[in-house]
Amino acid sequence: MDPATILLIIQGIQAAISAAPAVEAIVVQGKNFITSLFEAGLISKATQDAAHAHVDAYCAAALAGQEPPQWTVEADPS
Numbered sequence: 484m485d486p487a488t489i490l491l492i493i494q495g496i497q498a499a500i501s502a503a504p505a506v507e508a509i510v511v512q513g514k515n516f517i518t519s520l521f522e523a524g525l526i527s528k529a530t531q532d533a534a535h536a537h538v539d540a541y542c543a544a545a546l547a548g549q550e551p552p553q554w555t556v557e558a559d560p561s
Contacts, residue, residue: 484520484525484526489526489530489534492516492517492520492534493534493537493538496509496513496516496517496538496541497538497541499513500513500538500541500542500545501545506542506545506546507542510538510539510542513538514535514538517531517534517535517538518531518535
């Protein structure tokens with residue numbers, strides 16, 4: 484599976500986490516999906532572990548009420 488597809492999957496899980504009141508259930512389902520990709524041989528163990536860590540960090544930030552970094556506006560570089 485190519486990195487762009489993996490990124491789309493992660494973004495979908497992030498959107499679900501942000502939109503869902505039952506964050507924990509969404510996180511578990513998302514991580515189970517990532518695990519199934521590994522078990523099917525579509526991603527490596529390292530990619531699975533990195534994706535799980537990313538989902539965990541995103542969940543923790545959502546539960547803490549922090550906006551994802553991609554939603555913050557940065558000043559134009561000069």
